């Protein structure tokens with residue numbers, strides 16, 4: 001079946017072409033959709049690509065029953081309801097690197113236009129006013145630029161501002177004094193930035209914690225005559241507080257590329273002569289648009305081809321080399337989860353995943369997600385995937401524990417998954433045998449050696465002469481061929497387990513007959 005991609009905003013052809021050239025991919029460009037149209041057609045698509053204007057809310061995501069991936073051609077994902085995407089198992093990818101330069105350059109353009117009143121002077125000239133007194137500016141040299149948020153763009157702005165011979169002071173929760181000093185800038189608390197800067201530029205994402213970061217209280221702490229730049233997100237600045245600070249002359253200029261509601265046309269801030277603005281142009285360069293379109297489209301193609309996406313937003317990111325090494329364990333882990341859930345008679349309450357041996361040198365959370373997916377998918381079906389596995393487990397009040405030890409437990413690598421229900425605990429262990437692939441090597445306290453693939457019957461019985469024979473005859477009577485058999489027991493005449501690999505699915509009626517045989521405690525038919 002074709003993979004259908006909907007693109008709702010203008011993105012560079014460089015990216016679109018790559019999608020269009022891929023066999024079995026259908027691309028629809030629909031930049032004129034309103035909310036209602038989008039809600040009505042979204043179920044037809046496997047992927048959605050947006051920039052910053054399309055609001056991908058829960059109301060869009062919930063009817064998107066076929067949607068698997070949302071690509072954001074840019075950095076900020078505040079227009080996408082990530083919780084709703086994660087809950088619905090939809091991967092979100094973005095393009096975080098492609099527009100860094102452009103946004104940093106735009107910030108510098110705004111800073112310079114602001115300090116020299118360029119837009120206002122140009123506007124006056126266009127109205128035949130030759131006014132040189134009104135538009136006296138200030139030099140940037142030796143002024144202090146305060147940067148709040150020293151990530152990709154903030155750091156690029158810092159380097160450029162140093163080039164303008166400005167002093168730079170920055171606050172970012174991840175910035176250290178050492179890192180700041182290596183960059184030739186000063187490390188400061190947010191208060192220090194607010195109090196000492198002549199110009200303040202914000203470069204954080206819009207989050208709960210950064211909403212109205214520059215509020216009345218923040219403006220009060222600033223130096224009189226400060227100027228403000230926002231090329232990040234509307235909402236980081238409280239617009240009413242900024243308006244008041246300009247009216248009171250505390251703030252003498254503001255350059256805004258973004259406002260809380262976009263598109264913005266008739267905003268009270270735009271009426272103030274101290275405010276200059278652009279219509280969210282930070283990333284609007286040929287280069288940035290090509291970069292982000294190519295990056296996001298390539299990630300969508302990687303997804304289609306089963307590869308590792310580079311810029312996942314709601315999944316841990318995996319590097320290619322790491323993925324190559326851990327991928328065989330993904331298969332084993334998911335199969336262990338699928339196997340184990342068949343042994344549980346009640347709903348799972350706790351899942352404990354224990355890793356032992358060399359595998360513990362890797363970051364294991366992606367593997368744990370696969371195992372949990374394997375456990376949940378028997379009851380939740382294809383709805384569960386590695387994106388929402390943790391969320392769904394959480395919603396079902398299943399506790400997840402993970403432990404690891406580099407000490408080898410009989411195998412160079414061993415994964416043990418334990419499933420606790422109200423009345424039982426069952427566990428299964430698996431390993432990757434060098435050159436031989438995945439094996440289940442332990443079920444509860446019994447040792448086995450079974451490939452986690454195909455049709456398997458697990459029989460728990462009492463170790464008695466004749467049990468195996470009766471089983472074999474019953475299966476033969478139903479035309480079920482046994483391919484391999486494994487038996488282990490705790491002691492002579494004690495608890496025993498039998499694992500039969502058979503050539504076809506075993507029907508319920510046959511299982512019931514097996515259960516009726518003497519000395520049988522339980523029987524499970526597992527299809528992996």
Ligand SMILES: NC(=O)C1=CN([C@@H]2O[C@H](COP(=O)(O)OP(=O)(O)OC[C@H]3O[C@@H](n4cnc5c(N)ncnc54)[C@H](O)[C@@H]3O)[C@@H](O)[C@H]2O)C=CC1
Nearest residue numbers: 075076103149150151152153172203204205231232282283
């Ligand atoms: N105007 C435009 O067209 C564009 C806007 N952007 C926006 O620019 C912003 C920055 O983008 P990037 O630098 O790529 O992101 P980034 O993720 O590389 O950097 C964000 C930084 O903000 C810091 N931060 C988070 N909370 C903070 C807080 N409370 N106080 C101080 N720092 C905090 C983070 O630690 C991080 O270092 C984003 O909001 C993004 O959406 C990005 C590209 C273009």
Ligand SMILES: O=C(O)CCC(=O)C(=O)O
Nearest residue numbers: 051052074075076283284
């Ligand atoms: O031009 C765009 O799509 C907006 C870019 C942007 O704001 C971002 O990447 O966060």
